[in-house]
Amino acid sequence: MTANPELGRPDAARGTRTAARRERSGFLGLTGRDAGLLLLVIVLTMAAPVLLNPFPATSSLAQFNAGYPDLMQRFVIFGIFAIGFNILFGLTGYLSFGHAAFLGAGSFAGVWMFKLLGMNVLLAIGASMAVAALFSLMVGYVSLRRSGIYFSILTLAFAQMSFALAYSVLTPITGGETGLQLALNDPRILGESVTASGNIPLPSLFGLEMRTTELVTFRIEGLGVWAFPFNVGYYFCAAVMIVAFYVSIRIFRSPFGMMLRAVKSNQQRLNYTGVSSRPYTLAAFVISGVYAGLAGGLLVSMDPLAGAERMQWTASGEVVLMTILGGAGTLIGPVLGAGLIKYFENIFSKINKGVLEGWFSVFPDGLSDVLVTIVYPFVGKGWHLTLGIVFMLVVIFLPGGLVEGGQRLGRVFRRSDRKGLGVEAPAADTRAKAEE
Amino acid sequence: MGILEVKNVSKRFGGLQALGDVNLSVAENTVHAIIGPNGAGKSTLLNCLVGKLIPDTGSVMFDGQSVLGRKPHEINQMGISRVFQTPEIFGDLSVLENVMIPCFAHRDGAFALNAWSAVRRQTGVREQAEAILEDMNMTSARDIHAAALSRGDKRRLEMAMCLVQEPRLLLLDEPTAGMARADTNNTIDLLREIKEKRDITMCIIEHDMHVVFSLAERITVLAQGTPLVEDVPEAIKGHPKVQEAYLGQPAEEAA
Numbered sequence: 001m002t003a004n005p006e007l008g009r010p011d012a013a014r015g016t017r018t019a020a021r022r023e024r025s026g027f028l029g030l031t032g033r034d035a036g037l038l039l040l041v042i043v044l045t046m047a048a049p050v051l052l053n054p055f056p057a058t059s060s061l062a063q064f065n066a067g068y069p070d071l072m073q074r075f076v077i078f079g080i081f082a083i084g085f086n087i088l089f090g091l092t093g094y095l096s097f098g099h100a101a102f103l104g105a106g107s108f109a110g111v112w113m114f115k116l117l118g119m120n121v122l123l124a125i126g127a128s129m130a131v132a133a134l135f136s137l138m139v140g141y142v143s144l145r146r147s148g149i150y151f152s153i154l155t156l157a158f159a160q161m162s163f164a165l166a167y168s169v170l171t172p173i174t175g176g177e178t179g180l181q182l183a184l185n186d187p188r189i190l191g192e193s194v195t196a197s198g199n200i201p202l203p204s205l206f207g208l209e210m211r212t213t214e215l216v217t218f219r220i221e222g223l224g225v226w227a228f229p230f231n232v233g234y235y236f237c238a239a240v241m242i243v244a245f246y247v248s249i250r251i252f253r254s255p256f257g258m259m260l261r262a263v264k265s266n267q268q269r270l271n272y273t274g275v276s277s278r279p280y281t282l283a284a285f286v287i288s289g290v291y292a293g294l295a296g297g298l299l300v301s302m303d304p305l306a307g308a309e310r311m312q313w314t315a316s317g318e319v320v321l322m323t324i325l326g327g328a329g330t331l332i333g334p335v336l337g338a339g340l341i342k343y344f345e346n347i348f349s350k351i352n353k354g355v356l357e358g359w360f361s362v363f364p365d366g367l368s369d370v371l372v373t374i375v376y377p378f379v380g381k382g383w384h385l386t387l388g389i390v391f392m393l394v395v396i397f398l399p400g401g402l403v404e405g406g407q408r409l410g411r412v413f414r415r416s417d418r419k420g421l422g423v424e425a426p427a428a429d430t431r432a433k434a435e436e
Numbered sequence: 437m438g439i440l441e442v443k444n445v446s447k448r449f450g451g452l453q454a455l456g457d458v459n460l461s462v463a464e465n466t467v468h469a470i471i472g473p474n475g476a477g478k479s480t481l482l483n484c485l486v487g488k489l490i491p492d493t494g495s496v497m498f499d500g501q502s503v504l505g506r507k508p509h510e511i512n513q514m515g516i517s518r519v520f521q522t523p524e525i526f527g528d529l530s531v532l533e534n535v536m537i538p539c540f541a542h543r544d545g546a547f548a549l550n551a552w553s554a555v556r557r558q559t560g561v562r563e564q565a566e567a568i569l570e571d572m573n574m575t576s577a578r579d580i581h582a583a584a585l586s587r588g589d590k591r592r593l594e595m596a597m598c599l600v601q602e603p604r605l606l607l608l609d610e611p612t613a614g615m616a617r618a619d620t621n622n623t624i625d626l627l628r629e630i631k632e633k634r635d636i637t638m639c640i641i642e643h644d645m646h647v648v649f650s651l652a653e654r655i656t657v658l659a660q661g662t663p664l665v666e667d668v669p670e671a672i673k674g675h676p677k678v679q680e681a682y683l684g685q686p687a688e689e690a691a
Contacts, residue, residue: 029554030554250552251551253555254550254553254554254555255536255561256549256550258533258537258555259537262529265529266526269520270526271507271512272508272517272520273509274512274545275540275546276509276547280547283551
């Protein structure tokens, strides 16, 4: 990766380089480095159906292919969720443990739009964002009276309360234990209740069904057949994520974003500088709540079904993991973290005993059994163990997440041709010191 | 009538009378020092001025308006800036960004949802911030992390952050506490320079007699929560009451 997604850690080298760039007008109002990052995200998301299917569909490695529509949609949807969470946590340092509540509320709002108005996904997404905004305004207004661990506990309490309510007394709105589903007798006043063939209509964008998939196959003689699914729903979600990512870059680089970083750095100084920090944190909270609602709306647009478990604390914890794993406070980090966790959840978890036995069958029987026994706890249902180990290693050795890992690698490669300048190393030293 | 008028202010923490009936008047464009032994109530008084504490009785008027009951950011917006005992800066931000934040606060008020325009396009604020750094001889440190500055430079940066807002009153809480002699002298020179260049009122709470007598035009001596005397430095030096309560020894040695 050539673009450096680092943010909020100014160094001497960046100052002089951006000074030269500032004169040129950037792409969509972004500086060179940010524009590069945005372009990278655009290219990666657009090419994902190909990039995520590196193994022939017929080979035994095909189970590592992550390029099927359902999973690709999850990559970008949870990417949006994490990008939004990062605006709150990465910039202000307020660690919310209740963001899944906004995702859940957005999901329910989306399904209700499908039930009441029609199957256009834009309706669902609009409603999801609006409901999440109101809900997060309420929760944020109360929770932001406290900071630190008390704030986290308050958000957790709100989310668990929402989950419990959605599971029990709010059953008429949320579907309770069975979840909220579409039915043939839903009104759908802007569309049709039942299709001509007697089915429930599918979510669509002005008639373009989200489920539509074009499967392109590609054959290389002697190697196998590659299958690349191009799914409408995925490209819709990807386009939304690109917009969401662009908006987050703009927020990061704005005076508002700078104030949010100041909240994290020294709230006392900020208050004595004439700035009221609460409206800033509340705005950040609502913005990240709207991102969560958007993610919830997209989830139900891909699969019009919402259950209360979407609001549970484990779902809130997951987005925290994604953000920290990728690199809190960096632009691209949350997207990477979301991708990694969803990959583990969907791919690693599918490696069962039979698959392992297949891999190790080349070894003699006894050895093969031993290897299967050793590896088995880490894969299949044990994928959480591997994820936990990865998370620990990242937090201990790469506090800046995967992004920091990328930067360190980049620095190793660049060191040789930068020796003459001698700017990078001292800057890195000061940064390292400051981080301690 | 001074720019800052403190009348009959008292503050009690449980059984401790931290401030009892304090009266203080700070005249515009002067350097006013508040001195006193440990526990005299200097910091309590300062915290009452900036909205961190609310006094039990009395009034604090700044430029004819009461500051009591206002939040710290509102009091800052009235034109009072504060320098802390240990420099309070934004350690995770660059030096330039540290100075830009007070500029934004000065321009946009306590809150502005300015989330779409890029910081680098705010040329007005940028120039203002760069000018104050130039003024404080900190231009070379512009792009480094504020946390990486030396303690003296952090103090200098904090002053820059206060001064860029063009406050009418600058409150300094022991600006040289814990500093080596050389740093103390640098700070004195810096404050003198600020005083000469700008129309500004300064109120300094200080322990170090050297600093006080080098800078102050008027001195108030606090002891056990009440003001003992208020006078010009020359008079304070030889004042018997001050020697007894605060210095406890001949003035020549203490100064």
